Amino acid sequence: MPVIGHLEGNCHVYVDRAADLGMARAIVLNAKLRRTGICGAAETLLVDEGCAATHLAPIVRDLLDAGCEVRGDEPSGRSIRACGLRPRTTGTPSTSTP
Numbered sequence: 693m694p695v696i697g698h699l700e701g702n703c704h705v706y707v708d709r710a711a712d713l714g715m716a717r718a719i720v721l722n723a724k725l726r727r728t729g730i731c732g733a734a735e736t737l738l739v740d741e742g743c744a745a746t747h748l749a750p751i752v753r754d755l756l757d758a759g760c761e762v763r764g765d766e767p768s769g770r771s772i773r774a775c776g777l778r779p780r781t782t783g784t785p786s787t788s789t790p
Contacts (some may be wrong), residue, residue, distance in 0.1 A: 693748050705734045714748065725758055743773050753777060767772030 703706045705723045723734035739748045749769050755762050756777075764772070 702736075704736040704738055704739045706738045706774050707740060707743065707751070709748055711740075711743060713747055714745055717723040717751055717754050721754055721758060724755060724760060728746065739768070744768070745774075748772060 703723070705720050707720070720734070720737060724737075725733075727733060737751070739751070748768060752762055752764075752772055
């Protein structure tokens, strides 16, 4: 039986400006945390600038509450802080976070 397999993922989740917030939250959590040990687990979250003000902070809060380490670029950090969130910080980066 032929099988397609790979060992290294590079999985992105994109949240479009027209995305329903509830659906986006559920999809991101499932994509990142359902099975963290597989190569299909999401590694990157891309959020359209058109909905970042309303969608980014709730999604990041969900990930943090679920125990996920979140890292972002400076624009995403500003957006998250503007919503009143203070992401937890860690020491040295780890490659084994979910």
